[in-house]
Amino acid sequence: MPELPEVETICRDLLRLVRGLVFEDVRIIDRRVIRGGSGAFFHRSLVGRKIVDVRRRGKAVVLDLGGLCLVVQPMMTGQLVARSGPAEDVLLKETKIVFLLSKRRQLLYNDQRLFGRLQIVAREEDLDYIRQLGPDPLDKNFTVEVLAERLRQRRPAIKTVLMDGRCIAGIGNIYASEILFRCGIDPCQSAMRLSMPQMMRLHKAVLEVLCEAVAMGGTTVRNYRSGDGQSGQFQNVVRVYGRDGQPCQVCGREIVRIVQSQRSTFYCSHCQK
DNA sequence: AGGTCGACCTGGCAGC
DNA sequence: TGCTGCCAGGTCGACC
Numbered sequence: 001m002p003e004l005p006e007v008e009t010i011c012r013d014l015l016r017l018v019r020g021l022v023f024e025d026v027r028i029i030d031r032r033v034i035r036g037g038s039g040a041f042f043h044r045s046l047v048g049r050k051i052v053d054v055r056r057r058g059k060a061v062v063l064d065l066g067g068l069c070l071v072v073q074p075m076m077t078g079q080l081v082a083r084s085g086p087a088e089d090v091l092l093k094e095t096k097i098v099f100l101l102s103k104r105r106q107l108l109y110n111d112q113r114l115f116g117r118l119q120i121v122a123r124e125e126d127l128d129y130i131r132q133l134g135p136d137p138l139d140k141n142f143t144v145e146v147l148a149e150r151l152r153q154r155r156p157a158i159k160t161v162l163m164d165g166r167c168i169a170g171i172g173n174i175y176a177s178e179i180l181f182r183c184g185i186d187p188c189q190s191a192m193r194l195s196m197p198q199m200m201r202l203h204k205a206v207l208e209v210l211c212e213a214v215a216m217g218g219t220t221v222r223n224y225r226s227g228d229g230q231s232g233q234f235q236n237v238v239r240v241y242g243r244d245g246q247p248c249q250v251c252g253r254e255i256v257r258i259v260q261s262q263r264s265t266f267y268c269s270h271c272q273k
Numbered sequence: 274a275g276g277t278c279g280a281c282c283t284g285g286c287a288g289c
Numbered sequence: 290t291g292c293t294g295c296c297a298g299g300t301c302g303a304c305c
Contacts, residue, residue: 003298032282059299075299077283094283113282115299129300156276165300172298221298222285241298262278264296 002074004137004170005213006224006232007056010080013227014054014061017082018107022050025100033078033096033111036119045120046070046099058133058169062124069124072109077223078116081108112223133169137206138214144203151191151199158194158202159187160261171206174219174241177266179205181240186272187258187265212237240266 002010023046031039045068053064061080063070072080077094084105091098092110097118099107109118124130134150135142150168154161161167162176171179180187183205185198194202218224218232221242225231239249244257248268258265 006298073299075281076297111282112284113297115282117300154275160276163299174298219298224298261276263299 002059002078002218002224003172003175004056004059004210005175005216005234006218006226007059007061007074007170008138008214009218009232010074010227011054011056011061014063014080014082014107017227018051018101018105019054020051021101021103021105023047023099024102027098027100028096029091029098030096030114032114033109033116033118035117036121042118042120051101056170057124057130058136058165059172060124060127060130062130067122069121071119071121071124071127071130073117073129074111075113075115075117077112079108079110079223079225080227081110081225081229082106082227083108083229110225129165132166134165134167136169137171137210142207144200147203147206148196148199151194154191156191157188157260158185158191159265161191163261163263168206170210173263173265174221174238175209175213177241178238179209180272181267182209184272186269187260187267240268242266 026043026046028039034042049065049068051063052066055062061072082105094110094112095108096111097109101107121127135146151161159176159180162171183201185202213219213234216233217226217230219234220231221235240255243255244266246255248255248271251270253268253270255266255268
């Protein structure tokens with residue numbers, strides 16, 4: 001599910017909706033989404049704690065509780081949705097955890113496929129996933145030189161490398177295809193063989209695509225919801241993702257789907273070389 | 274060490 | 290209608 005723009009949208013919503021609130025109770029409906037400790041430990045760690053900050057690390061949401069962090073990785077189908085009103089109204093089949101907050105608010109963790117994970121850690125860097133993350137594309141230090149340095153040693157296809165969070169944080173399957181279409185680069189080209197002009201176009205496309213997607217509240221393919229329960233809008237402007245068989249908006253030739261590293265890639269073989 | 278592949282899960286949809 | 294197989298936004302551990 002959520003890639004960088006979706007998780008960024010969730011974090012901005014949660015910052016607005018739940019910062020400063022206190023966990024009053026936690027109802028664990030399916031404990032399989034909890035990692036790194038028992039349900040009792042999870043419950044005990046949270047109750048009484050205040051949410052002092054919400055931030056994104058790669059594709060993870062970090063709820064900073066002051067000396068403790070609740071790290072949520074929604075993976076493919078996880079949702080973190082804040083709401084207010086009676087808690088009994090809202091239980092969906094996919095609701096796995098209900099966080100009861102002060103001021104009669106709740107935070108729901110919904111997850112159809114149970115791929116997502118929630119973990120309590122002292123510091124977010126305690127998680128391997130976060131410690132190993134590459135530079136974040138929305139960080140001001142993410143320059144074309146940084147990108148070139150990250151890609152220079154990587155032999156696999158650029159599409160595969162873009163999706164590796166240890167190389168660059170936050171880019172997943174939808175945006176990898178969209179970014180490569182935007183800068184006209186063949187997804188099968190080896191990352192280490194990109195020319196400097198290609199590298200500059202790629203850097204520009206990464207920023208453009210991700211910023212546009214954030215501005216549109218992310219992409220909803222089927223499950224994604226923002227922190228206030230809304231769908232994203234970027235799916236209405238994708239140019240290649242999921243459009244195999246349709247004409248390329250630039251040259252009119254057919255968009256094709258191929259499989260790289262067991263994931264679908266969509267591209268225009270005429271525009272991307 | 275870097276790279277590839279299945280496993281983790283549920284549900285929607287196309288095709289028969 | 291109902292079955293089967295394929296597909297889905299991510300990550301990780303086991304292997305080569």
